[in-house]
Amino acid sequence: MSLDIDDILAELDRDTTAVEMSSEGPKQPGNDSMDILNSSLDGTKTVANGRSTSLKPKIISPVEDFNKLVTLWKNERCSPELLPYPHQLMRRMLIRIEEQMEHLEILSMNFFEESTNGGSSANGKRNSNAPANNNKMLPLLCMEAELERVKFVIRSYIRCRLSKVDKYSIYLRQINEQFLTEELEEDDMDNENRISPLETLMSSEEIQYHQRHFSLLLNLLNESVLKYMSDDLQAINDTEGSVNMVDEPDWNKFVFVKVIGPPTGENDFDPLLIHKLDPERYYYSITIPETNEDIELIIGSIYIVRYNLIKDLLKDDKIELI
Amino acid sequence: MSLPNQLQDTFSPKELQFMVENEPIKIFPRFTTRQRIRKQRNDLLGTDSHRWKMMTMDDTSLNNMMAMQSTTVTLWIALLLKQQSKCNIIAPEWLTSKALDRALQFEQTNTLRFSPLPWDWLIISEILFKKAPDDFHDRVHELRSKIQDLREIRQLKVAKGIRYMNESHLQLDNLSLLEINELRPFISGIMDKLRDIHLAAVDAGGEDEMMGEEDDNDEMFNGTMRNESSRMS
Numbered sequence: 001m002s003l004d005i006d007d008i009l010a011e012l013d014r015d016t017t018a019v020e021m022s023s024e025g026p027k028q029p030g031n032d033s034m035d036i037l038n039s040s041l042d043g044t045k046t047v048a049n050g051r052s053t054s055l056k057p058k059i060i061s062p063v064e065d066f067n068k069l070v071t072l073w074k075n076e077r078c079s080p081e082l083l084p085y086p087h088q089l090m091r092r093m094l095i096r097i098e099e100q101m102e103h104l105e106i107l108s109m110n111f112f113e114e115s116t117n118g119g120s121s122a123n124g125k126r127n128s129n130a131p132a133n134n135n136k137m138l139p140l141l142c143m144e145a146e147l148e149r150v151k152f153v154i155r156s157y158i159r160c161r162l163s164k165v166d167k168y169s170i171y172l173r174q175i176n177e178q179f180l181t182e183e184l185e186e187d188d189m190d191n192e193n194r195i196s197p198l199e200t201l202m203s204s205e206e207i208q209y210h211q212r213h214f215s216l217l218l219n220l221l222n223e224s225v226l227k228y229m230s231d232d233l234q235a236i237n238d239t240e241g242s243v244n245m246v247d248e249p250d251w252n253k254f255v256f257v258k259v260i261g262p263p264t265g266e267n268d269f270d271p272l273l274i275h276k277l278d279p280e281r282y283y284y285s286i287t288i289p290e291t292n293e294d295i296e297l298i299i300g301s302i303y304i305v306r307y308n309l310i311k312d313l314l315k316d317d318k319i320e321l322i
Numbered sequence: 323m324s325l326p327n328q329l330q331d332t333f334s335p336k337e338l339q340f341m342v343e344n345e346p347i348k349i350f351p352r353f354t355t356r357q358r359i360r361k362q363r364n365d366l367l368g369t370d371s372h373r374w375k376m377m378t379m380d381d382t383s384l385n386n387m388m389a390m391q392s393t394t395v396t397l398w399i400a401l402l403l404k405q406q407s408k409c410n411i412i413a414p415e416w417l418t419s420k421a422l423d424r425a426l427q428f429e430q431t432n433t434l435r436f437s438p439l440p441w442d443w444l445i446i447s448e449i450l451f452k453k454a455p456d457d458f459h460d461r462v463h464e465l466r467s468k469i470q471d472l473r474e475i476r477q478l479k480v481a482k483g484i485r486y487m488n489e490s491h492l493q494l495d496n497l498s499l500l501e502i503n504e505l506r507p508f509i510s511g512i513m514d515k516l517r518d519i520h521l522a523a524v525d526a527g528g529e530d531e532m533m534g535e536e537d538d539n540d541e542m543f544n545g546t547m548r549n550e551s552s553r554m555s
Contacts, residue, residue: 062377062378063378063379063380066377066378066379067344070341070344074341077329077333096377097377100375100377103375138403138406138408139373139374139375139384141402142374142376142384142399142402143374143375143376145398145402146376146377146378146379147377149340149378149398150377150378152340156337159324159325160324160325160329162324162325163324163325163330166324250514252514252517253510253514254509254510254513254514254517255510256494256502256506256510288490288491290520290521290524291490293490295490295491301493301495302493302494302495302496302497302502303491303492303493303494304491304492304493304494304509304510304513305491306491306517322499322502
């Protein structure tokens with residue numbers, strides 16, 4: 001594939017960019033030898049391409065992955081609760097970052113060699129090549145900048161998640177305990193297939209962090225205050241009193257949402273989506289339980305609504321938090 | 323701790339700029355990248371050393387740039403190229419004197435609606451005024467003052483709209499990213515409080531006779547709000 005495109009492009013260049021052609025003049029005549037070079041080059045290139053495509057399945061494009069990551073980052077920043085961790089997506093992103101870093105390292109080494117070689121050989125040629133060299137540096141520059149940008153999103157995303165893990169430490173612990181007791185009750189009902197809620201919610205590193213943070217927190221509370229109290233006042237997850245001790249996410253927090261519609265873009269295939277003709281609009285209907293008030297969430301519009309009402313739509317990627 | 327307090331409620335302006343920098347924009351490159359493919363074959367390098375291999379965007383347009391032929395790239399690339407004076411940025415259609423005049427007209431005639439500017443208009447214009455002032459056909463200070471006018475007139479509308487805040491919901495179409503972002507801590511905070519007050523009122527009312535009255539008032543409040551909010555959108 002890449003072979004054909006390159007050749008076509010090379011053809012095009014010959015006709016259109018006369019200016020830069022002239023500087024290429026001396027190398028032009030050896031057309032035959034060039035073709036040989038091409039074929040050998042393309043051979044290696046297709047191999048490289050084959051490898052990269054096998055790593056990234058066809059349907060998943062890096063571009064979409066990055067956009068998805070940015071959306072997840074924004075959602076995480078705006079939502080009151082800890083959202084599920086995108087295990088697959090994150091793995092792909094990290095692999096890609098690693099690959100790109102390696103690629104860049106090789107590139108910059110090439111540049112280093114080139115510049116030292118060029119300096120020792122004919123000086124006149126080197127001067128004429130100076131601007132071209134600068135142009136050659138550009139992709140490297142951009143790729144490095146891009147890498148930093150991707151890293152920034154990931155870093156900010158993880159930081160935001162960690163702050164929530166800190167905040168809802170006890171709550172998350174409770175979810176897990178609930179799950180474990182349920183599991184005990186159900187006993188031998190295909191236990192192995194069940195995944196704990198924490199494992200979908202957090203990465204293994206985050207779970208580890210959560211456990212350590214929790215034990216540190218518990219230790220601190222015990223050592224500083226709780227051990228001096230009477231036994232019945234030592235609980236840290238007392239929900240009986242006037243104030244709940246467990247910090248739960250504020251499920252009814254108001255959030256800004258943008259209605260996207262079904263991710264596939266096929267409005268007519270989404271059972272939740274209501275289609276009204278007069279005036280023509282697609283919307284999701286949600287109801288505020290206390291007042292029984294219906295709200296129409298029209299696709300493409302921006303609303304401020306309670307998080308609880310749109311939680312499920314958010315998990316299906318039908319809306320975004322902004 | 324892991325996330326600074328000022329970032330808990332809303333995004334920082336820099337983060338917004340970061341988001342907007344991922345959007346596409348048209349440029350006139352001043353150099354050609356197509357050429358390099360052949361050049362590279364000639365000098366026997368055998369690696370992809372001069373090619374753009376990007377992980378967050380489609381790199382075909384970057385590998386096929388032709389001098390002085392317009393192409394679409396991601397904004398931050400455009401800014402980087404501009405900084406190296408390798409390209410001219412083509413100002414978006416809405417960022418011209420005429421289009422801005424039209425938007426201003428719209429804002430003035432429709433007192434309860436926002437003109438349909440792109441969601442990142444404030445940030446884009448700010449970036450371009452700063453980084454590429456020589457790429458505009460109109461005079462930059464004129465554009466800048468028009469943007470400022472637009473911003474003020476819209477801010478006024480937002481300020482007026484604040485009184486329609488309630489404990490149920492609000493629709494805000496065409497409000498841009500930056501405008502939402504600066505409103506977010508205030509509006510969500512106030513609406514959370516309104517919600518709590520409403521809940522407390524309902525709870526306190528209980529089976530009391532007050533309840534009926536409470537509900538009526540509420541209905542009215544919601545009713546007016548809904549009309550207003552739909553007009554505001």
